[in-house]
Amino acid sequence: MFAPTALAILAFFGGVGFSKVYEDIANLPSLKYDFVIVGGGTAGNVIASRLTENPHVSVLVLEAGPTNQGVLDAQVPFLSNGVSDTGSPYSWNYTTIPQAGADNHSFAALRGYILGGCSSHNGFAYTRGAAADFDRYAQMTGDEGWSWNKIFPYFLKNERWSAPADNHNTQGQFNPAIHGTKGPISVSLLGYPWPEFAQHVIQTTKELPDDFPFNLDMNSGKPLGIGWLQFTIGHGERSSSATGYLTPGVIQRPNLDVLLHAQASKLVNPTQSKVSPNEPVTFQGVQFRYGTSLFVAKASKEIILSAGTIGTPQILLNSGIGDRTALQALGIPTVLNLPSVGKNMSEHPYSGVSWAVNSNQTFESITQNATRYNEAFAEWNRSHTGPFVDAGGPGTHAGWLRLKADSPLFKIHPDPSPGPSAPHFEMLFQVRWIVRKHYLRHFISLVAAMVSPVSRGSVTLSSSDPFAAPVIDLGLLSNEFDALALAEGLKLALKFTSAPNWKGYLGAPTVDLAAMSPAELTAYVRANSGPGYHIVGTAGMSPRGARYGVVDPDLKVKGIAGLRVIDASVVPIVPGAHTQAVTYVVAERGADLVKQAWN
Ligand SMILES: Cc1cc2nc3c(=O)[nH]c(=O)nc-3n(C[C@H](O)[C@H](O)[C@H](O)COP(=O)(O)OP(=O)(O)OC[C@H]3O[C@@H](n4cnc5c(N)ncnc54)[C@H](O)[C@@H]3O)c2cc1C
Ligand SMILES: *[C@@H]1O[C@H](CO)[C@@H](O)[C@H](O)[C@H]1NC(C)=O
Ligand SMILES: *[C@@H]1O[C@H](CO)[C@@H](O)[C@H](O)[C@H]1NC(C)=O
Ligand SMILES: *[C@@H]1O[C@H](CO)[C@@H](O)[C@H](O)[C@H]1NC(C)=O
Ligand SMILES: *[C@@H]1O[C@H](CO)[C@@H](O)[C@H](O)[C@H]1NC(C)=O
Ligand SMILES: *[C@@H]1O[C@H](CO)[C@@H](O)[C@H](O)[C@H]1NC(C)=O
Ligand SMILES: *[C@@H]1O[C@H](CO)[C@@H](O)[C@H](O)[C@H]1NC(C)=O
Numbered sequence: 152m153f154a155p156t157a158l159a160i161l162a163f164f165g166g167v168g169f170s171k172v173y174e175d176i177a178n179l180p181s182l183k184y185d186f187v188i189v190g191g192g193t194a195g196n197v198i199a200s201r202l203t204e205n206p207h208v209s210v211l212v213l214e215a216g217p218t219n220q221g222v223l224d225a226q227v228p229f230l231s232n233g234v235s236d237t238g239s240p241y242s243w244n245y246t247t248i249p250q251a252g253a254d255n256h257s258f259a260a261l262r263g264y265i266l267g268g269c270s271s272h273n274g275f276a277y278t279r280g281a282a283a284d285f286d287r288y289a290q291m292t293g294d295e296g297w298s299w300n301k302i303f304p305y306f307l308k309n310e311r312w313s314a315p316a317d318n319h320n321t322q323g324q325f326n327p328a329i330h331g332t333k334g335p336i337s338v339s340l341l342g343y344p345w346p347e348f349a350q351h352v353i354q355t356t357k358e359l360p361d362d363f364p365f366n367l368d369m370n371s372g373k374p375l376g377i378g379w380l381q382f383t384i385g386h387g388e389r390s391s392s393a394t395g396y397l398t399p400g401v402i403q404r405p406n407l408d409v410l411l412h413a414q415a416s417k418l419v420n421p422t423q424s425k426v427s428p429n430e431p432v433t434f435q436g437v438q439f440r441y442g443t444s445l446f447v448a449k450a451s452k453e454i455i456l457s458a459g460t461i462g463t464p465q466i467l468l469n470s471g472i473g474d475r476t477a478l479q480a481l482g483i484p485t486v487l488n489l490p491s492v493g494k495n496m497s498e499h500p501y502s503g504v505s506w507a508v509n510s511n512q513t514f515e516s517i518t519q520n521a522t523r524y525n526e527a528f529a530e531w532n533r534s535h536t537g538p539f540v541d542a543g544g545p546g547t548h549a550g551w552l553r554l555k556a557d558s559p560l561f562k563i564h565p566d567p568s569p570g571p572s573a574p575h576f577e578m579l580f581q582v583r584w585i586v587r588k589h590y591l592r593h594f595i596s597l598v599a600a601m602v603s604p605v606s607r608g609s610v611t612l613s614s615s616d617p618f619a620a621p622v623i624d625l626g627l628l629s630n631e632f633d634a635l636a637l638a639e640g641l642k643l644a645l646k647f648t649s650a651p652n653w654k655g656y657l658g659a660p661t662v663d664l665a666a667m668s669p670a671e672l673t674a675y676v677r678a679n680s681g682p683g684y685h686i687v688g689t690a691g692m693s694p695r696g697a698r699y700g701v702v703d704p705d706l707k708v709k710g711i712a713g714l715r716v717i718d719a720s721v722v723p724i725v726p727g728a729h730t731q732a733v734t735y736v737v738a739e740r741g742a743d744l745v746k747q748a749w750n
Pocket of ligand 2: 237238239240241242243244264
């Protein structure tokens with residue numbers, strides 16, 4: 152009785168023919184769907200999963216990259232650089248143009264080229280931002296639906312709070328009242344907490360509470376202070392939009408198809424739409440490349456662009472939606488003059504400083520010792536415990552801090568933060584040297600970011616070839632205010648380590664910032680900063696009827712029927728936070744907006 156059933160189930164899940172994530176276009180049953188989603192990334196998979204909850208709606212996802220399945224570096228938290236770094240098979244390999252504000256350095260502009268997009272390769276930090284960030288989005292778009300109170304239920308819907316991999320007592324490290332427990336994305340505290348270092352960080356909040364108060368949970372909407380970081384990790388493994396939203400149960404839905412290795416080039420066959428005078432144009436399909444051939448996928452209801460903050464504006468521009476003069480210069484016929492496409496990019500500049508420490512409890516004890524490294528890997532492999540359960544990147548704690556209210560910098564530029572309970576700075580506390588290089592001594596680092604930047608960048612086309620890499624200008628530190636402010640952020644790092652408890656533990660810093668003049672410190676910032684990979688705003692929301700912006704508050708592209716953008720591109724200004732949580736809630740609300748439009 153039981154044996155045949157078990158066999159049938161095995162065959163069902165194991166059978167290649169039943170997998171609906173298609174490697175080969177020859178197996179794709181159709182090129183006509185209700186919805187075509189371009190990009191199976193952080194946002195795209197959320198929308199695919201939510202829309203296909205309705206069995207009467209058919210969805211195709213076109214993803215340029217390969218599957219996340221079986222990619223160990225995308226699964227083991229400590230190894231994520233192996234999937235994120237330029238030159239990996241899972242990277243778009245983009246480089247920025249020289250950044251004049253950052254000593255003309257060009258930076259790798261990392262973007263995930265893999266199912267799950269950046270959620271399959273990011274640094275895991277789970278930070279929602281300040282309530283004031285979202286209330287500013289509501290004000291900037293004229294839509295209360297983007298306010299903190301209205302968005303908050305979407306944070307809970309997205310999240311599954313999980314025990315840390317070491318099952319330690321987490322009391323006093325977070326506030327359970329503000330977390331979701333049933334959502335697709337696992338969130339947890341450190342599973343290998345580096346107690347010696349953590350004790351110094353927490354002790355400093357007691358010794359210098361005026362400048363660095365302890366904050367039980369930075370995800371409450373009031374992030375200011377120092378607290379334990381939370382991560383999109385569950386049971387020692389990465390939780391991404393691919394693992395969380397495209398579960399086997401979702402993938403088996405007969406109304407959902409995902410095609411890999413399919414890179415969209417542009418929207419095709421613009422025709423006159425009959426929807427409303429405000430939306431005069433509509434597109435009949437999405438052109439994409441699979442192998443060396445071009446295909447067109449058709450959407451009878453909507454095309455949804457979720458190709459991320461580089462891919463989405465590039466596809467819009469390739470399709471003739473953008474600044475008419477710039478399109479003309481490349482010989483691309485303008486379908487709709489929408490000058491904001493690719494503009495108003497907003498990104499966080501990061502800098503930092505390291506100290507040698509009188510201890511061997513640092514990442515170097517693992518990364519610089521092959522025996523220990525192999526032991527740690529084997530432990531993860533055996534039981535999903537040990538140091539490999541945590542990210543190699545962001546650190547143990549984060550602090551969200553402000554310039555003093557009477558800072559002379561506000562004479563140079565008015566306060567760019569969304570309000571007095573939102574940060575100007577992030578500080579990350581890391582048990583390792585800031586630069587990943589071979590070094591046998593032990594270090595800790597304090598990383599400072601300017602998280603309410605004034606500078607803006609852009610994505611523009613380099614050629615009329617839709618597959619050519621676009622021109623990426625982060626505008627990093629292009630506004631003087633950001634560089635001067637980031638220098639103040641580094642001073643806060645020095646102040647943090649002046650607390651008495653660090654004596655005897657901290658050795659010399661790798662660079663003596665305390666001895667620098669203000670001009671030297673600003674020069675140091677310009678020479679030693681890099682991007683946070685938190686780009687937003689390249690297809691930004693603005694109020695309905697505004698003469699700038701790319702999408703309306705319901706995420707529909709202005710002037711076009713049947714086309715939405717749902718990904719980090721629509722966020723009009725970067726929040727004081729790492730950007731996956733905001734992307735997840737934009738996608739969750741975006742899916743609801745689509746459902747409401749077609750119910
Ligand atoms: C290295 C790195 C580390 C980060 N660390 C953190 C962190 O610790 N915490 C945090 O909160 N945030 C972090 N972020 C930022 C965060 O991950 C992103 O803001 C967010 O995931 C963006 O989601 P998205 O849906 O807009 O785009 P993506 O997730 O990039 O999705 C876009 C998808 O579209 C696909 N695509 C693009 N162009 C095309 C095309 N033409 N045709 C078909 N498919 C296409 C891509 O391959 C990708 O799968 C990090 C980002 C990076 C790059
Ligand atoms: C990035 O470079 C690596 C190494 O050459 C390659 O495997 C990968 O396919 C490249 N990514 C893209 C999107 O071309
Ligand atoms: C950056 O490059 C520009 C153009 O080549 C040059 O004018 C400028 O002096 C350079 N700046 C620095 C700091 O090197
Ligand atoms: C950028 O956004 C601001 C609103 O924040 C708007 O005033 C401006 O016109 C936008 N610029 C472009 C080029 O879209
Ligand atoms: C760390 O230092 C202690 C005491 O000096 C020593 O016993 C231990 O072997 C060291 N561990 C590592 C991993 O270097
Ligand atoms: C390297 O790691 C091994 C195993 O943990 C440990 O015994 C050894 O002391 C370490 N070596 C150094 C130089 O710390
Ligand atoms: C992980 O475990 C498998 C067997 O379960 C083994 O084949 C593999 O070598 C292990 N890898 C590591 C890094 O320990």
